[in-house]
Amino acid sequence: MTQDSRGKHTFSYIYSVTVERFPDRIIPSYSELATRSDDGSQYTSERFASTLKIYEMRHEVTGKNRPDHNAYIEAFHKSTKEDSIWQHDFQTFQEANHVICKFFHVNNVVLVVILHL
Numbered sequence: 217m218t219q220d221s222r223g224k225h226t227f228s229y230i231y232s233v234t235v236e237r238f239p240d241r242i243i244p245s246y247s248e249l250a251t252r253s254d255d256g257s258q259y260t261s262e263r264f265a266s267t268l269k270i271y272e273m274r275h276e277v278t279g280k281n282r283p284d285h286n287a288y289i290e291a292f293h294k295s296t297k298e299d300s301i302w303q304h305d306f307q308t309f310q311e312a313n314h315v316i317c318k319f320f321h322v323n324n325v326v327l328v329v330i331l332h333l
Contacts, residue, residue, distance in 0.1 A: 234271055250274040
């Protein structure tokens with residue numbers, strides 16, 4: 217995957233998550249949206265920085281060789297593998313994409329709504 221395609225994927229993901237969380241596309245000023253990442257090329261690109269600016273999101277960068285600083289996403293990746301990916305024998309990329317996107321939706325949107333009720 218090229219740096220440009222990773223950047224497009226990252227932009228698309230931020231957009232889709234933000235639209236799902238705020239369907240009316242009005243992000244309350246108190247929301248203090250943030251994203252945390254390592255300092256990989258897709259997260260230091262101009263496109264990524266401008267995307268964060270559009271959504272008024274803060275970018276938190278974890279320390280080099282410090283996975284403990286990124287524990288939440290590391291735990292999420294582990295859960296994604298154990299609770300979604302490893303539970304299926306995917307035959308196509310489209311099938312995997314559908315199952316993983318559904319898992320992300322449930323864990324990022326549905327559970328957030330339930331926890332805030």
